[in-house]
Amino acid sequence: MYTTSIAIQVLPDITDIDKICTIVDSVIEYIASTGCHYMVGPFETTVEGDFETLMSIIKRCQEIPIELGAPSTKAYVKIFHNPHGVLTIGEKTDKYR
Numbered sequence: 001m002y003t004t005s006i007a008i009q010v011l012p013d014i015t016d017i018d019k020i021c022t023i024v025d026s027v028i029e030y031i032a033s034t035g036c037h038y039m040v041g042p043f044e045t046t047v048e049g050d051f052e053t054l055m056s057i058i059k060r061c062q063e064i065p066i067e068l069g070a071p072s073t074k075a076y077v078k079i080f081h082n083p084h085g086v087l088t089i090g091e092k093t094d095k096y097r
Contacts (some may be wrong), residue, residue: 001085002037002048007078010046010061012070023065030064031057039089044076046089051081 012023026046031038034057036049042095047054058077065073 002031002050002088003044003085004051004054004081005046005048005086005089006054006058006080007041007044007046008058008061009076011074011076012065012066012068013074014070019069023068023070026068027061027064030060035055037089037091044078048086048089054079 008029010024012020014020014023023076028040031045031047034047034049034053036047036057038045038047047057058075062073062075082095
């Protein structure tokens, strides 16, 4: 049972589209490396897990673009937290696939 679900969109402050894609790919690779269940969408990546883990993921997703040369970065984050459990990605989307 997951207690928290986040959706995160990372926007490096760069105009070079190839560099943006490289940075976003690196952020997604990091998310994949955490072992959390996630799904990449066209605008954001949804991640499921416990609250503390997901908050640390949000933090790291801000650090990666800077480390890769972005002068700054923005993120849009949605957080749904319920200590009794949240609907999973599958419960929300499987009926549409």
